[in-house]
Amino acid sequence: MTATTLFHAPLAWLDGRWQPDVLLRVGADGHWLDVRAGLPAPEGARRLDGPVLPSLVNAHSHAFQRAFAGLAEQRARDSDDFWSWRERMYGVALRITPDQLRAIAAQLYTELLAGGYTQVCEFHYLHHREDGQPYDDDLAMSWALAEAARDVGIGLTLLPVLYAHAGFAETGLRDTQRRFRTDADWVWRACQRINAAGLPLVSAGVALHSLRAAHPEDIRHLQQRVGTTPVPIHIHVAEQQQEVRDCLAATGQRPLAALADYGLDPRWQLVHATHSTRGEIDRIAASGAGVVICPGTEANLGDGLADLEGWLAAGVPMTVGSDSQVTRFWVEELRWLEYGQRLGQQRRNVAAWPGRQPSTAARLFDACLKGSAAAAGLGAWGLVPGARADFLVLDVAGCGLSGLPADALMDGLIFASQGQPWREVFVAGVSQPLRDAARTHRFEAVMQACWGA
Numbered sequence: 180m181t182a183t184t185l186f187h188a189p190l191a192w193l194d195g196r197w198q199p200d201v202l203l204r205v206g207a208d209g210h211w212l213d214v215r216a217g218l219p220a221p222e223g224a225r226r227l228d229g230p231v232l233p234s235l236v237n238a239h240s241h242a243f244q245r246a247f248a249g250l251a252e253q254r255a256r257d258s259d260d261f262w263s264w265r266e267r268m269y270g271v272a273l274r275i276t277p278d279q280l281r282a283i284a285a286q287l288y289t290e291l292l293a294g295g296y297t298q299v300c301e302f303h304y305l306h307h308r309e310d311g312q313p314y315d316d317d318l319a320m321s322w323a324l325a326e327a328a329r330d331v332g333i334g335l336t337l338l339p340v341l342y343a344h345a346g347f348a349e350t351g352l353r354d355t356q357r358r359f360r361t362d363a364d365w366v367w368r369a370c371q372r373i374n375a376a377g378l379p380l381v382s383a384g385v386a387l388h389s390l391r392a393a394h395p396e397d398i399r400h401l402q403q404r405v406g407t408t409p410v411p412i413h414i415h416v417a418e419q420q421q422e423v424r425d426c427l428a429a430t431g432q433r434p435l436a437a438l439a440d441y442g443l444d445p446r447w448q449l450v451h452a453t454h455s456t457r458g459e460i461d462r463i464a465a466s467g468a469g470v471v472i473c474p475g476t477e478a479n480l481g482d483g484l485a486d487l488e489g490w491l492a493a494g495v496p497m498t499v500g501s502d503s504q505v506t507r508f509w510v511e512e513l514r515w516l517e518y519g520q521r522l523g524q525q526r527r528n529v530a531a532w533p534g535r536q537p538s539t540a541a542r543l544f545d546a547c548l549k550g551s552a553a554a555a556g557l558g559a560w561g562l563v564p565g566a567r568a569d570f571l572v573l574d575v576a577g578c579g580l581s582g583l584p585a586d587a588l589m590d591g592l593i594f595a596s597q598g599q600p601w602r603e604v605f606v607a608g609v610s611q612p613l614r615d616a617a618r619t620h621r622f623e624a625v626m627q628a629c630w631g632a
């Protein structure tokens with residue numbers, strides 16, 4: 180874009196509700212100059228053909244797992260759980276090349292855009308050659324993800340992962356984890372190199388795989404390297420009951436309590452945080468750290484249900500993530516997030532806040548909106564001045580919401596829509612294509628190479 184662009188929307192989601200006649204002004208840098216309701220469309224403004232809402236950040240993705248989605252839904256033995264799934268997932272991780280990763284990620288990122296996400300946080304641990312040796316450029320796999328994001332036009336927060344141990348009581352990794360091996364210095368150097376590259380729409384933070392894969396000396400070492408640099412710090416934590424038991428055995432504490440002892444702050448993003456106590460939630464809330472819930476994946480893997488009411492009541496910033504890529508659509512994630520609670524508690528509208536925000540969908544959506552900037556390491560997010568001009572145009576009739584009163588559109592979208600709800604998806608003020616046949620052909624060729632007879 181070369182100059183200011185003006186959009187006008189009949190309705191837009193501002194300050195937790197739909198407001199009419201909204202004028203949206205985008206600067207030459209693709210960020211909002213201002214967004215104001217109750218104004219007529221001036222000459223030269225582009226009229227948007229439906230209600231406008233902010234897109235969301237997908238705060239947790241492993242792109243390569245897109246090549247595995249749909250291939251782990253059969254059971255041939257008596258038991259099947261997260262750990263048996265993980266062994267099969269490693270089978271894919273051990274084979275993928277940088278070119279294949281780029282094709283897989285390009286397909287995934289196109290689908291994520293169509294799912295209403297315009298920024299994806301890649302929790303990226305698949306770094307080395309198939310034999311575990313580094314590539315000539317040891318960030319070859321990271322660049323493959325960055326190229327895929329550039330091809331698609333989606334924002335990317337790359338999070339190189341510190342992955343050093345196979346378990347709380349184990350030193351080093353197993354042979355099946357040889358492509359993941361990193362330490363604090365490696366991760367910090369990767370973060371600095373990616374940020375120094377200055378790629379449009381791409382930035383980097385850091386990640387720790389988990390408390391079992393990053394031991395206390397690794398975590399402190401990385402904290403010391405990062406210092407006060409304002410980059411996001413992501414970690415998987417408290418996803419599985421087995422992990423809670425192992426952490427208790429190794430440290431005498433549950434995972435969230437053990438993690439809180441490192442001194443968290445708003446840069447920290449706790450992925451899953453499924454198994455928590457209210458005392459742990461209070462400690463996380465006091466630190467300012469956020470939680471990233473992945474309802475589709477957590478359901479798929481049988482992880483358990485997060486304490487949604489506890490996290491919301493404590494005001495902890497929240498986001499959702501597509502994680503293993505079985506769900507690539509945030510509407511479905513928010514629907515699952517609430518429905519899991521309803522099924523478990525035999526109650527309705529669990530996430531609503533009587534007297535403050537009676538709409539369940541609005542409470543969930545605004546919680547995710549609030550958590551988005553910190554999760555992605557961006558200064559601002561949403562329909563606010565300074566944030567990148569990313570937004571969605573709702574196709575009311577196309578997703579089955581015709582005739583719904585305007586003030587019920589968010590509830591309708593989350594709980595009663597069907598099919599593709601977006602007429603258009605904008606990133607930095609530019610409408611992006613939501614499908615690409617050539618990209619899908621390249622992805623199909625990779626799937627054939629991975630899984631063909």
Ligand SMILES: [Zn+2]
Pocket residue numbers: 239241302415450502503
């Ligand atoms: Zn994950």
